[in-house]
Amino acid sequence: EIFSSIAQMETMVTTERQLADKLDLYIAAQQERVEFINSYVSRLEVLAADAAEHGILHPAAAFLHTVALSVELDDLMNFLSSFQEPEQRLDDLVAFREQQTLPDKTDLKGAAIAIARLQDVYKITADQFAEGKLCDRPSNDLESEADRPSLTISDSFTVANQLFDAEQVNESIDWFDLVLERCAAIAEIELDEEDQGQDLDEGQDLECEASVIATSLTRIAYANYLRGNTTGAILQTAEALAFDETNQEALMFLKIYFGHTASEDEDVAADSSATEEGEAQNKQSSQEGKEGAAWDPKSFYGTYNRDIFRTLCRADSPNIRDSKLDTNLRCRLSSSNDDFGKISPINVEELDNFPEVKVFRNFLSAAEADYLVAEGLKHLKRSTVVHPASLANSSKDEQEEFDLKAVLTSRTAKTAWLNHDHSDVTAAIIRRAQRATGLDLNNDHAEPMQMGNYGIGGHYDPHFDFFSMEHSKPSFGYQWKDERLATFMIYLTDVEEGGATVFVRRNLTVFPRKGDVLFWYNMDRDGNGHEDTLHAGCPVLLGSKWVMNLWIKADGQELIRPCGITSDARPIPIMLL
Ligand SMILES: O=C(O)CCC(=O)C(=O)O
Numbered sequence: 001e002i003f004s005s006i007a008q009m010e011t012m013v014t015t016e017r018q019l020a021d022k023l024d025l026y027i028a029a030q031q032e033r034v035e036f037i038n039s040y041v042s043r044l045e046v047l048a049a050d051a052a053e054h055g056i057l058h059p060a061a062a063f064l065h066t067v068a069l070s071v072e073l074d075d076l077m078n079f080l081s082s083f084q085e086p087e088q089r090l091d092d093l094v095a096f097r098e099q100q101t102l103p104d105k106t107d108l109k110g111a112a113i114a115i116a117r118l119q120d121v122y123k124i125t126a127d128q129f130a131e132g133k134l135c136d137r138p139s140n141d142l143e144s145e146a147d148r149p150s151l152t153i154s155d156s157f158t159v160a161n162q163l164f165d166a167e168q169v170n171e172s173i174d175w176f177d178l179v180l181e182r183c184a185a186i187a188e189i190e191l192d193e194e195d196q197g198q199d200l201d202e203g204q205d206l207e208c209e210a211s212v213i214a215t216s217l218t219r220i221a222y223a224n225y226l227r228g229n230t231t232g233a234i235l236q237t238a239e240a241l242a243f244d245e246t247n248q249e250a251l252m253f254l255k256i257y258f259g260h261t262a263s264e265d266e267d268v269a270a271d272s273s274a275t276e277e278g279e280a281q282n283k284q285s286s287q288e289g290k291e292g293a294a295w296d297p298k299s300f301y302g303t304y305n306r307d308i309f310r311t312l313c314r315a316d317s318p319n320i321r322d323s324k325l326d327t328n329l330r331c332r333l334s335s336s337n338d339d340f341g342k343i344s345p346i347n348v349e350e351l352d353n354f355p356e357v358k359v360f361r362n363f364l365s366a367a368e369a370d371y372l373v374a375e376g377l378k379h380l381k382r383s384t385v386v387h388p389a390s391l392a393n394s395s396k397d398e399q400e401e402f403d404l405k406a407v408l409t410s411r412t413a414k415t416a417w418l419n420h421d422h423s424d425v426t427a428a429i430i431r432r433a434q435r436a437t438g439l440d441l442n443n444d445h446a447e448p449m450q451m452g453n454y455g456i457g458g459h460y461d462p463h464f465d466f467f468s469m470e471h472s473k474p475s476f477g478y479q480w481k482d483e484r485l486a487t488f489m490i491y492l493t494d495v496e497e498g499g500a501t502v503f504v505r506r507n508l509t510v511f512p513r514k515g516d517v518l519f520w521y522n523m524d525r526d527g528n529g530h531e532d533t534l535h536a537g538c539p540v541l542l543g544s545k546w547v548m549n550l551w552i553k554a555d556g557q558e559l560i561r562p563c564g565i566t567s568d569a570r571p572i573p574i575m576l577l
């Protein structure tokens, strides 16, 4: 898919231009053919009219008719069968399409789901989204009234149907409502115009044709049914059928509704409210749960408060973090006790102590960040999440299906891996990271660099970077030495709106700033995973977000960051040992 990377979507602009040019050629070829046919048709019409008026008495007339119906008809037939131009253009178009990576149905579905996610996290109504209003701040260039992309009624109807078909029924309702509201508004204007004898706008008529209204009503009714309001659903579906009595879905739903007795109604209501509660806690896991997956992320990641997650992503509640947590935090220039560090110290800002979370400000120059983005772009691939143990030995198809689900729901981003020795630039960055963290990144003690780019509404649901909660119980097939002791994440771009990294159990929000590094320890001193490192990438609202993840392994750091007996044991300085 394309939608999972903004960077890849940008390359589509060229494709659109090329496609338009190719279609222009196709049109020109079709026009040539139509003109040829037209001239023969006119000739026949003249002859026929003449014959009707005068009969075919004159030998010259008889000759002309004969010519027209023999050789000229032959010519036409020959021309039509030999004039390959349009077909060639069409073949060309088919070939062109096959060469390109173009969005498909999965992309469309993913894009609609991403819109619903943005609405959910950033409190945006369908109405606001359709008008291109993403946030209140008017200052943004992209947000200026005239440049704002907006969605038509047809577009809104597409979003609604995509969400409904993706079983996001509640999320689809806002969009169906919008379609009905806008169509009602147009109907009113049309009535006025009819009164004044004006022409109606054909295009908008089509957007609001009876089938569109009927489907919207039918599907809103279904949502009501799911909420336990069967009577309301029946009435609304009947209304839908009044617009379009052939709507098969409405007829099918009606059968289901009438199959329900009043007592069953209550069961449905109880069911649906239970789902909502589950969603409030951990939306993702309730969705995965529905699929009957053997692996339950809820039991691995535990629960988190979805409301707090949203609040942290919006960063609109400054007092959400307990200020006591921040009393021991410091900012400093760290020279890491070497000569190089004295000339070029690292700018450290501590954000949390337990787990240890820090920012290294301006770690990369803008040029270095741009370079990494360019290298990443060359190798982008759809990103996966680590396979659960139960899938590690399963077939490729099963794994791919898991990946697809993961891409559509828990993580929408594209990634590329770069080796440390990819170039002099990457090698220098790794050396600097080694100085900043004090950890050993050589000898396979860190993973390759993972470049990631987020697409429309791209996000990463709350997760741990480590593989196993307890070091004595390895999971995902990883050994303890491969554990991701620490995460060193560089923000490679500024993000206009959204896209923060949030620690949902520490009420901590960090906004991407090009060149800054977010660094934290995933594991406690006792070698177990630290549950409070549960973190997420908030959906990107506006802009393109690039990050580079460097996961530092437990292996090789034993002396640098010695273990302790308890989870919060403080390190014993090596000198004293
Ligand atoms: O993009 C972010 O802010 C977080 C990414 C992340 O957590 C990951 O890739 O593991």
Ligand SMILES: [Fe+2]
Pocket: 463, 464, 465, 535
């Ligand atoms: Fe992560």
